[in-house]
Amino acid sequence: MATMTKEVPRPPGMSRRNLGDRGITNLFVAPTLILLILWNVFPLFYSLYLSFTSYSAIAKKVPVWVGFQNYVTLLTSEQIWGYFATTGRYALISVTLEVIVGFALAMLLREKFKGSGVLTTLILVPMMLSPVVVGLFWSLIFNPGYGIFNYLIHWMGVPLITDWLGKTYLALWAVVIVDVWMWSPFVMLLVLSGLTAIPDYLYEAAAIDRASSWFQFRRITLPQVAPLLLIAILFRTMEALKSFDVIMGLTGGGPGEATRTVSIEIYLRAFGGQFRTGSASALAYLILIVIIAVSNIYITAINRIREG
Amino acid sequence: MSDNLSSSPKQFNYATRVDKVTGNWRLTRSIRIILTVVVAIIMLIPVAWMIMTAFKSRADAVAAPPKVFFEPSMEGFIALLTQRRQLTAEQGLQELQNRTDLKWYDRVMLKRGQQIIDKSEYVDYLTNSVIISVTSTIFSVALGVLAGYAFSRFPVKGKDDLMFFILSTRMLPAVVVTIPIFLMYRQVGLYDSRVGMILLYTVFNLSFSVWLMKGFIDEIPREYEEAALVDGYSRIQAFLRVVLPQAVTGIAATTVFCLIFAWNEFGFALMLTTEKARTAPPSIPSVLGTGGIEWAAIAAGSLGFLIPVVIVTFALRDYLLRGVTFGAVRR
Numbered sequence: 001m002a003t004m005t006k007e008v009p010r011p012p013g014m015s016r017r018n019l020g021d022r023g024i025t026n027l028f029v030a031p032t033l034i035l036l037i038l039w040n041v042f043p044l045f046y047s048l049y050l051s052f053t054s055y056s057a058i059a060k061k062v063p064v065w066v067g068f069q070n071y072v073t074l075l076t077s078e079q080i081w082g083y084f085a086t087t088g089r090y091a092l093i094s095v096t097l098e099v100i101v102g103f104a105l106a107m108l109l110r111e112k113f114k115g116s117g118v119l120t121t122l123i124l125v126p127m128m129l130s131p132v133v134v135g136l137f138w139s140l141i142f143n144p145g146y147g148i149f150n151y152l153i154h155w156m157g158v159p160l161i162t163d164w165l166g167k168t169y170l171a172l173w174a175v176v177i178v179d180v181w182m183w184s185p186f187v188m189l190l191v192l193s194g195l196t197a198i199p200d201y202l203y204e205a206a207a208i209d210r211a212s213s214w215f216q217f218r219r220i221t222l223p224q225v226a227p228l229l230l231i232a233i234l235f236r237t238m239e240a241l242k243s244f245d246v247i248m249g250l251t252g253g254g255p256g257e258a259t260r261t262v263s264i265e266i267y268l269r270a271f272g273g274q275f276r277t278g279s280a281s282a283l284a285y286l287i288l289i290v291i292i293a294v295s296n297i298y299i300t301a302i303n304r305i306r307e308g
Numbered sequence: 309m310s311d312n313l314s315s316s317p318k319q320f321n322y323a324t325r326v327d328k329v330t331g332n333w334r335l336t337r338s339i340r341i342i343l344t345v346v347v348a349i350i351m352l353i354p355v356a357w358m359i360m361t362a363f364k365s366r367a368d369a370v371a372a373p374p375k376v377f378f379e380p381s382m383e384g385f386i387a388l389l390t391q392r393r394q395l396t397a398e399q400g401l402q403e404l405q406n407r408t409d410l411k412w413y414d415r416v417m418l419k420r421g422q423q424i425i426d427k428s429e430y431v432d433y434l435t436n437s438v439i440i441s442v443t444s445t446i447f448s449v450a451l452g453v454l455a456g457y458a459f460s461r462f463p464v465k466g467k468d469d470l471m472f473f474i475l476s477t478r479m480l481p482a483v484v485v486t487i488p489i490f491l492m493y494r495q496v497g498l499y500d501s502r503v504g505m506i507l508l509y510t511v512f513n514l515s516f517s518v519w520l521m522k523g524f525i526d527e528i529p530r531e532y533e534e535a536a537l538v539d540g541y542s543r544i545q546a547f548l549r550v551v552l553p554q555a556v557t558g559i560a561a562t563t564v565f566c567l568i569f570a571w572n573e574f575g576f577a578l579m580l581t582t583e584k585a586r587t588a589p590p591s592i593p594s595v596l597g598t599g600g601i602e603w604a605a606i607a608a609g610s611l612g613f614l615i616p617v618v619i620v621t622f623a624l625r626d627y628l629l630r631g632v633t634f635g636a637v638r639r
Binding site: 022029033035036047057105109119120123124126128130133136137138141145147228231235244248270277280285 | 337340341344345348352353354369370371372373374451452454455459462464470473474481482483484485486488489491492494510514518543547568571572578579603607609610613617618620621622628629632636
């Protein structure tokens, strides 16, 4: 529990009104910590325990300890590796595209013009929307019969009228498109704040040295924006790896299993059909380990860039 | 390049920046503005389409090719909020149409042969959403202010670790904690209850609220409080009368963020509620009309998520960066 390192001794018998600093600290921090322990730490250990058991939440049986059996079954299942591959591919493609689109948007909005503030804010609206509503609504936009997506790309000269959400090789791309639409503004927001913080004299010095634009971009813009860009990539990667809402709204994991990410699989395992609680907990722990590993790699990279 | 010449050399604004002079591949200002506007329009088409669909009739919403111009109708909203039954001629459709005491929304639905019999379940779900998100937001902001203040002002042992721990709870995939919370809730009778959801959303937003509030309180000079302490205020009095009024903007920003997060939340609500405490986001998909998916109704429901968000985005635009990065990045 939170305690103070330095403490001013107070006379005993103080009224409740005149709590010492230490008392205030404990009083103020304790509720937060208690809630977090009850709703996050305890469940975390509980599901760790469940992941070593054979248990179904709807069966009237107590969990049976099975050791690593759930993990072994999961890790030797080709299907599960498929879900991890889908999740990874989805995260990689969407985060890459978000970085490109977000960076481009930020470069466009970098220099202010009349109305650029309103435009910037409007572009930021998608990332504040409810992901499941976004997913649901885009399923209308992608509809092969009356969705506007096909009409728009047709109008732009791409003669490709197809059922985006019904074809297994396209559905993941549809999800990627929605994710990029929703989250590129997030990357833009962070990059933009990095760009506006770059002091002008760096560019002036470069111009005096007759440095090319490409050189300026590579040696000034990119390194100056890098820490913020990496934070954006870190946040987006973590979110993409646990992506659930958008996909549920858009495809529900289908068609077939084309967009079934690990999170969707955990949900279906734990709450759909057979309620395989033990096995779902084990899978949840596997994706948790992946997320922790990936974010640690990023955080190390961010720190290295900040120091160097 | 022309605007480089036109702008005054004394104002050292962006337009005169030397990097804009070098390199001939750089876009000129006007092209850049046009490009920005075009991109913004493309990005806003889905949003505009959502708004338009909400005001379409059932037939217009699924017209092929999609209709850009249409006769506005409130059918979607009425369909979302009411339960209806299909009437045939024998059941008195004609009779009903001749009645004069009908409300305008009754008339709209009669045109497609339906009689409104009750409000829909969605109304209850919306009520749940409002109660749960508002109450949980009050709790998480209140606790966040207290903890943020303590972390900001007092030397708490292991502060960095504690703060990181608090942050890490938010980074957990929802599904990882939902399974055990589902079992816990079922055990203690909180499954599908408003109290359970309020507590869960409070905790869900708590880490965010603590981080953001610590950042805001860090920015209030300690001198104000110290002066108050010298004047004979107790710590608590100084906190209530000096720090809180100074932190009002921060508290407001944090409140609005928490409100939107709770309002938009889907995963927990899907897995931990069925009927009594179900909120709006997981129930929009289940708003199905008698003849397949009623898109106008779904769009009308989506509007309930779009409009608050647009208002909030504009109201919070100076704090967005801070909010979405948990206060890690301040401008």
